[in-house]
Amino acid sequence: IFDEQSSGSFLFGANQDLTNSGRIREVCPDWWGAVADGTVDTGSEINAAINSLNDNGGIVFLRAGVWHIHTQVNLKNGITIQGVGYDRNTWVTETSVSDLSAGTWIAQDSNIKIFSIEYNGTTIKDLGFWQDHPTPGGGAYEPTAYTNYVITYNFAEGSDRPDDSTLENLMFLNIYNAIIIDDLETGTNEGAAVILLNIKGQIFNRFFRSEWNWGGINVRDVQIWPFWSTNANVVADTKGRAVIFDLEISDGAHFDTIQIYGAWAGWLFSKGRDNPGVYTDHAPDGLVLNNLQIEQLRFGIYIDADIVGGGPWRKVLISNSSFSGSEVTNSYGIYVAGDNYHISLDNVWMLLFDASAIYTETTATGNTFFVDNAYFYAWNGLAALWPAIEMKAGNTAYIGNNVLYTGGGGVPPLVGAGTFYTSAGAVAADVSIEAAGTITIPPGVTGVEITGTATITAIEGGWRHRIVTLIFVDDGNVVTVQDNANIRLAGNFVENETGHDDTLTLIGGGGGASWWEMSRSIN
Incomplete structure (x- = not known):
């Protein structure tokens, strides 16, 4: 098995099978000669460690250090990539590899998928990701466009529901595109849920994008900030482009305990399928959002007009949450350009938006809002005061108990040609x-x-x-x-x-x- 080297290290063969006997379930890329010094590509050695494990999977352990990856790593069924955790002393833009603090870090300076996952039941945990970007100057800032996502899921198809995949205790530092569930449009695969637990990050473009997933998405304990800098151009660039959760039609998505500070949109329901009839048995269960803290976003939730398929109604449930535009120009809490959504708000605060807390576009129709235990606050110092709910014709809002409006300076809380129902009945129009x-x-x-x-x-x-x-x-x-x-x-x-x-x-x-x-x- 071993080839002794003059350096005193021991190297395994590139695809040495260590686990048929079941005696070894944890391997280290160091055994294949990997050096975690932030300069040498370690992708091939990590792949060799993965390939040494049999179909039952196992753990590939990445010790403390900076693992530079220039070669795509392919995860197979049941594999866990595990580090020792991560640490950050400061949140800064002008970071180099040498500035990374203690823990396990994956460093990237080329446009590749770091981890590509075509099988299910995988786990990546206890490490940080870092990407190299230009040092900001005095003018407008443009980061390096890493168009490939750091972690890419493209599940293989099958007739049975596979095991779920998990991302846990990860940091995405100065990342352009972080996580994607890639397109899966054919076959009868029930899909696997992707679970995110205890994730932190600073994002330029997209944190999480789901292009198609029947298994659902479960996210808990996530904190996302813009790419941090004392340079105002960098901050403005991030807020103008970053989307934190970009979702196409999915079999339900659940988010709990999420903090987002500074972005273009917290949640974007983007374009759906061109041929939805194929998926009539997979209507989405809806988007469930609980315990959110959303600040300084242009859009808290943006529902695009191009969504198709997924059944006649789409459900969005929001509870125990606060949305704050913090005076960002033309900011909205919930912006609906699509049709036929059921959107429920319970125990929600909507604060300091420059446009409207809840808004439907002129062409949007068939949407129904249920608002209960909500507080809308318009600060009188804003250049333009905003209504709480502004709906166009063909949309309906039911205003329930304990809904309060503060501020407005004469601007009514409910405006538009939509139909509003309160405890007193329908609100009069013309x-x-x-x-x-x-x-x-x-x-x-x-x-x-x-x-x-x-x-x-x-x-x-x-x-x-x-x-x-x-x-x-x-x-x-x-x-x-x-x-x-x-x-x-x-x-x-x-x-x-x-x-x-x-x-x-x-x-x-x-x-x-x-x-x-x-x-x-x-x-």
């Missing part, structure tokens, strides 16, 4: 106003009937992103809306007295001081 030089749109309405003959030169009651449609009643009178600094139109709007009801749709802007024309209809 009103009628007689034309005058200055008219005021009351809070809580999205459609206003205009009567009379006066020329309208100013409209009050606006706020950023508020949308109102003026409906000019066909009563034989002529009403003009004048294009000026307060009402910015594509030329004066004049009601056609011989036609039917004409409409003018406006959107608020400029901190609520002005309106812009969205569309007009001369009927």
Whole structure:
């Protein structure tokens, strides 16, 4: 088995089978000559250690040190990659390999998959990952684009549900793309759940992406920060690009005890399958989020319009959590561009968003919100005050018990053409106003009937992103809306007295001081 070297070390053959007898279940890449000094590629030696273990699997132990990997490592069934843990003295951008503290670290400076996993029942635990990036300068910052993910799952297909795979006690430091469940679109594989426990990281682009997984995702105790630096350009770049959990259609995803600070989005429901009919037996169980602390994100949850398949309803359950925009420009707690979602919030705080805490796009329809035991807080120091829930037509919200709204400065908490139900029943919609030089749109309405003959030169009651449609009643009178600094139109709007009801749709802007024309209809 052994080839003695002049150095005094012992080397095994590249694929020496050590475990048929069951006597050895733990091996070390050092036995094949690996040197954990952060400079020499150790991927081949780690692969040799893995291949020495039989189909029952075993442990590949990585001692303390920096394991430079330039060669992809392929994990087979039942393999555990285990270090001694990790340690970090400081969170800094200008890190080199020599700055890494005690523990087991995997270092990368080339665009490869460090661990590729096509089999199930694998575990990676008790170590840290580090990627080399340029030192920030004085201008805009661009990190190295490692397009391959550090850990890639691409499960082999089969008719039986395989064992789950686990990532536990890991640090992803200065990582561009961390973890992906790669595409699996054919066959009858029930899939394996991927379990994440006690994960920390600083991420540039994507922390976790699931392109397709029928087994489900279970995540607990995760803390993610942006790529840390005293350089403001680095921080801005990270917040402008990082998505923490990027999920396509999955067989349920459960998240518990998650902290995210500074990113573009905490959760992104991205584009689904082009041919969903193949997967009608695998409707998603939904996204369950509990005990979240989300701060300084542009979007807490973003549901894309391109999702297809997965059954007529999609479920998102959020409980015991706080979302804070922290005055990030155009920030939203939950932004829905897709259709037919059931979104439930229980014991949730929504704070300091620059746009809306909950928002549906104009084209989104069929969505239903259930809100109970919630607190919406708008700080009056914001440049533009925001509503709690802003829904477009075709969407419904049920407002239950103990829902409080603070701040707003005259902005109503519930706005839009959607249907709102409270304990008092449905919230009223349109009103009628007689034309005058200055008219005021009351809070809580999205459609206003205009009567009379006066020329309208100013409209009050606006706020950023508020949308109102003026409906000019066909009563034989002529009403003009004048294009000026307060009402910015594509030329004066004049009601056609011989036609039917004409409409003018406006959107608020400029901190609520002005309106812009969205569309007009001369009927």
